[in-house]
Amino acid sequence: MEIFTTKKNLTEYLEQLRKAGKKIGFVPTLGALHQGHLSLLAQSQQYCDVSICSIFVNPTQFNDPKDLEKYPRPIASDIEKLEQAGCDILFNPEVNEMYAANEQWHLDIGELEHLLEGKFRPGHYQGVTQVVFKLFDIVKPDMAFFGQKDYQQFLVIQKMVELLHLPVKLVMCPILREPDGLAMSSRNIHLSVEERRHALVLSKTLNWLKQHFNKSNIASLTNASEVMINAEPGVQLEYFEVVDGDSLHSADQQTKSIVALVAVKVGNTRLIDNIILVD
Ligand code: PAF
8 A cells, every 4th residue: 555645756656547547536534444444445446447545633613622632543553454355555644744733614515514513513514525635636536435424414515516616526435333332433432341232222223223213203212212312321412413414404204315414422421323214
């Protein structure tokens, strides 16, 4: 695997590949890689000639400085995982390679910025669009792969691609789960054994909802899901919403694509999860 830490060296290298007609697939990450990330890489390898992964803990998308500070950064084991998975290129820049001092960014992505995650993490999606725009500009990928776990993030990036007419095809890849149902996340390592057990209420509730889902009683099913989560000790519910999969507005009988999205805090760890109810 080729490893680059500077934009200049990476763009020169990629330029050669592009000239040779190679299709470039891109998997941007914050590192602390798990099977979920590697499944995105596997998708990229399936569709593209060259796959590049970035590991960059982007400070502008963390609204809580403590969260940024404690974000795991196991770079040596990440490199090993990528090597083993056959990744072609890693881009692993320092913060000052990506940002000039006091850089400003604002992209009007409309309501998507303020709904659900946006309410609990003000400014988060501005940071995400800022860094993903920069990364797309450097890598100029043909295709980019993102996980369904960050469902709203995918919609936000899709909106940015539309607004700025960026020539990249986005692919949303399914959530990977641990055998007990917990959605894979870099943050799971912060959970104690007990917290991890309580966190299973998310996937259990989402699966229960999917099994019982029926467009005619969304309100009562949402309410029952909230009750299940609130009954779990140590779990603090931030939101549980059944929404239109495109607009993230509350779903009703007329809504075509429907997704349930949930966010909780288990101890000090914030977890999100979701399930597509109607495609
Ligand atoms: O989903 C993530 O890992 C990050 O938000 C992303 C897309 C790599 C931007 O920093």
